[in-house]
Amino acid sequence: MRIRSLGVTPGSLPTGRLNAITDVPGVLVGQTTLADGDLNTGVTAIVPPGFATGVAAAVAVGNGYGKLVGSTQVDELGVIETPILLTGTLSVFRVADALLTWLLDRDPTATSLNPIVGETNDGYLSDIRARPITPEHVFAALDSASADLPAEGNVGAGTGTGALGFKAGIGTSSRQVSGGVVGVLVQANFSGTLTVLGTPVPPLVQKPAPEGNSCMIVVATDLPVDARQLGRIARRAVFAMGRVGSDFSPGSGDYAIAFSTSRAAPIRDQGLKEAFHATTEATEEALLNSLTTASTVTGFNGNTQYAVPHELIRNTAR
Incomplete structure (x- = not known):
């Protein structure tokens, strides 16, 4: 269940139709999931419209x-100048190579491409050393990309991830603003104490957090903003991790990638306030969705990460 189905409404701005990154016109998402015993990993592809000619990003x-x-x-x-792919840490380089193959097959004249591939460490629930992602997994994620509501929780690059003491995964959300939409997709895998609208929700089973905690955040918008302004927007996405209880561990790789699909002249910086607000709210909700849509997994070496009990969230909302 998504967080709003549990009675929790993060923020005040209206969501897009799907409440997802795919509310930004033209943005597509595709995923490939490996969930088989010791392997709990996958690929999530975010495909911006017009990426082949370059879109502003930071x-x-x-x-x-x-x-x-x-x-x-x-x-x-x-x-x-490419789609953005997410996966598990040690599969990053195989995914980048497969993305290049996919791109070169579509452009026989290309001689230089800069693949964008992010990761979080899913080695607690998946045999990360096996590096099981193949080119076919990458191609399937890219070729299946659609403008539908992306699956959340234990799917794609979030199949083996956990956050804030619970099983987590992929989450998404969006906000409508004057002149456009801001959409966010997250791969949540970081430590701290889950916090819902300012109220801590500690795990029922206390145990040390898995090593390698990180978070990847992708922000898309159709607002006319340039790369410098997108850098400011991306930083607000990282800030939003604190709203859900991240402890920003020193062993964590926390990144936000922001891009704009607009080709229009950028707005003035004074007009960014609403975009900042939308980014913070959508990131917070995407992170919460990554938790409430996830289910308990027992994976590599018998390790288990438990889903957050929905009643704990409902109690917080009361």
């Missing part, structure tokens, strides 16, 4: 303990 680094392939060129040029 990366914000909350904590740089991660393997975000392609980020330096985004910093340098302020554009992304």
Whole structure:
């Protein structure tokens, strides 16, 4: 169940029709899931419209303990020129290579491409050393990408992740603002104490958090903003992790990638306040959705991560 179905309404701005990143016109999401005993991992693909000709983008680094392939060129040029893929840590490089194959097959003249691939460590529930992601898994995620409501919880790159003491995964949300939409998708895998609208919700089973906690956040908008302004927006997405209880562990790789589908001249900075507000709210809700839509998993080495009991959330909302 999504967080709103449990009586919790994060923020005050209206959501888009699907309350998802795919409310931004043209943005597509596809996923491939591996859930089989010791393997709980996958691929999540976010496909911006017009990526082949470059779309304005920026990366914000909350904590740089991660393997975000392609980020330096985004910093340098302020554009992304490929879909954004998410997966498990040790599969990043295989996913990047497969993404290149997919792109080269579609453009026989290309001689330089900058694949964007992010990750979080799903090694607590999945045999991460097996590096099970194949090109076919990547192609399937890309080729199935659609404008529908993306699946959440234990799917795609979130199949083996956990956050704030509970099983987590993929989550998404959106907000309508003057002149456009801000949509967010997260791969949640970080430590701290789950906090719902300011109220802590500690886990029922107390145990040390798995190693390698991180969070990937993708922010999409159709607002006319440039790469510098998208950097400011992306930082607000990282800030929003604190609203749900992140402890921003030193062993965490926390990144936000923000892109705009608009080709219009950018708005003035004074007009960014609503976009900041929308980004913070949508990120908070996406993170909560990643938890409330997830289910308990027993995976690699018999390790178990438990889903957050929905009654705990309902009690918080009362």
